[in-house]
Amino acid sequence: MSISLYYRASRAAAITPAETAAVERIVAAHRSSFPYEDEDGLHLYDTAGGEPEEVVAGSTRIPLDPARVLPVIAQVLSSVTELRRALPGADWHVHLDDLDLPWDEGEGYALPADPGGARPGG
Template sequence: MGVSIYYSAYRDSGLTDEERRLVEDIADEETRELLAEIRKRLPAWKERGAVPGDVESPGEICEGLPVFPADDSDDPRELFWGSSKISHGECEMEVMTMQLEHYTQFSLGRLRQAVPGAEWHVHIDGTELTWEEEYGEYALH
């Protein structure tokens, strides 16, 4: 089973050039870190059967953290959006959970910090996630 995570940021003032670069850099860094972690775990997952035996690279089970400009948005406050399919339909829950934790505990928090004053909408297939200020991460309830 696979799910998708969706995220978007809104603010009355648009992104500055510096914020735009920072958002792109964070998305790239977080994608590299996530893929590296999957690459490290992949042999053990394959050995246990947690991922299909024919999976050769992390990109086959993870899309990373893309961010897209909201150029065509109906909402003029939308700064950017992104979505990522999480895991491969034949992977075990551990693989999906690891990816979800990376997004909710690290990646999206870093993006939030890069865009002060933005309102965020983050959901997994229609289920809204709650930002836990105390912990600096999204809660998976």
């Protein structure tokens, strides 16, 4: 059984060249600091030809090794937090399979302490 973390941002305004460069920097920093070569990290899809207002979308397959689950989720959510801050005005949807992850302006994305307290549309 596989669990995945999904993330996507959409907005009416297209991504700018400066925002594209910021996204590329965030992805490069994530890849260089990701601790596991044999696990999925932040993976962005090629959004060309996708949804018309989609500016960023991706997913990460969560590892089966229990010792790696939380470090992978934490690192990917940290990178998604940076992406959200680099793309102002976008509508974000971040979820772990069917669990929507809430956005906190100060903390960014993280697993909720009480999964029952997660709210839709994080």
